[in-house]
Amino acid sequence: MYLYSFLDRLRIPFGYAGKFFAVAFVATHVPLFAALLLLLRSRPADWELLAVLLGATLLGTGFALFGLRALLQPVRHTTEALQTYARDEILPELPLQHRDMAGQMMTATQETLTALDTALQAARGAQQEAVDSAHRRERALAEVTHELRTPLNAVLGFAELLQMQPHGPLGHQRYEEFANDIAEGGQHMLSLIEDVQHFAALREGKQQLERQPVDLRLLVQRAARLMRKEAARREMTIDQRVAPGLVAMADARALLQILLNLLSNAVKYAGPGELVEIVASPEDGMAVIRVSDTGRGMTEAELALALEPFGRVAGSHERGTGLGLPLVRALVELHGGTFVMTSTPGGGTTSRFSLPLARLG
Numbered sequence: 001m002y003l004y005s006f007l008d009r010l011r012i013p014f015g016y017a018g019k020f021f022a023v024a025f026v027a028t029h030v031p032l033f034a035a036l037l038l039l040l041r042s043r044p045a046d047w048e049l050l051a052v053l054l055g056a057t058l059l060g061t062g063f064a065l066f067g068l069r070a071l072l073q074p075v076r077h078t079t080e081a082l083q084t085y086a087r088d089e090i091l092p093e094l095p096l097q098h099r100d101m102a103g104q105m106m107t108a109t110q111e112t113l114t115a116l117d118t119a120l121q122a123a124r125g126a127q128q129e130a131v132d133s134a135h136r137r138e139r140a141l142a143e144v145t146h147e148l149r150t151p152l153n154a155v156l157g158f159a160e161l162l163q164m165q166p167h168g169p170l171g172h173q174r175y176e177e178f179a180n181d182i183a184e185g186g187q188h189m190l191s192l193i194e195d196v197q198h199f200a201a202l203r204e205g206k207q208q209l210e211r212q213p214v215d216l217r218l219l220v221q222r223a224a225r226l227m228r229k230e231a232a233r234r235e236m237t238i239d240q241r242v243a244p245g246l247v248a249m250a251d252a253r254a255l256l257q258i259l260l261n262l263l264s265n266a267v268k269y270a271g272p273g274e275l276v277e278i279v280a281s282p283e284d285g286m287a288v289i290r291v292s293d294t295g296r297g298m299t300e301a302e303l304a305l306a307l308e309p310f311g312r313v314a315g316s317h318e319r320g321t322g323l324g325l326p327l328v329r330a331l332v333e334l335h336g337g338t339f340v341m342t343s344t345p346g347g348g349t350t351s352r353f354s355l356p357l358a359r360l361g
Helices: 002-009 015-041 047-071 073-088 101-164 173-203 216-226 228-233 252-270 300-306 324-334
Strands: 212-215 237-242 247-250 275-283 286-293 339-344 348-356
Touching: 073 101, 101 173, 173 324, 212 216, 212 252, 216 228, 216 237, 216 252, 216 275, 216 286, 228 237, 228 252, 247 252, 247 348, 252 275, 252 286, 252 324, 252 348, 300 339, 324 339, 324 348
Parallel strands: 237 275
Antiparallel strands: 212 247, 275 286, 286 348, 339 348
């Protein structure tokens, strides 16, 4: 490699073929130059012999160039095959009948690309099967939740009647507690069903947005107001900083759900006494909203799990489907924005998403 590195630093033209020719030229012409010097020193010089030597040199140089081009053809074919497969994934057909080093190189390249192509096709097939399987599971889950909704509505209705006691007292305080538990559990199950159905509708492209200019200051205030009771119960504070006059082009109901999901996660998982902050500002023609907390944060593995559908981080005792963040990401992308979440253990969590700015006037 030392000689190759030296020749490469010399920047010899014509690439690898130029290096090959330079070595061959020097190796074959050193004796010739020595003979020419001896002939030129003799008196009188044999000009006829000098002419023959020079003619033979030119002829040999031409033959060397022709031969080098032929010998380097396997290298050229191998390079083109690799580049073509990397660009277009077209499997080459290199000649495999040669048994010298160049032939072994082409054979090894052909076998390697064939094995790579087989593995790539198998991986893609497995990936598509996994995607199809996930879609089938989601579709089946959506159908099951749809069937559960009717009897659940009946359960909630009767639980509400028991709480109201229109036909007289239940007779024991424990019965009232049971009725409250039934109603609370039913409402939780109903929210799970709604999340699953909403997520399935987003994944299948069935949800349509009603885009209109949305005043982000008013919407952020509304979201914070809806979460104020839960935050106060956990002794948490929600701060808001929204740039004046910031208006996004979005579906107001979907955007409110995005904010509520992010705020709910921050309030639930940050921990008592922590701070939650919402900051919205214009950046590069987009409205960028950040929801951050000063909680315990997550590791990279926990963050990746939290962003997966139905992913639940270990150690959390909060109720939920694990669909809150996937729903946020799907809704943001449906708006044409991007969603990014960052977190560090002990350093809190920040969710950042962007939305198109509204063009007023």
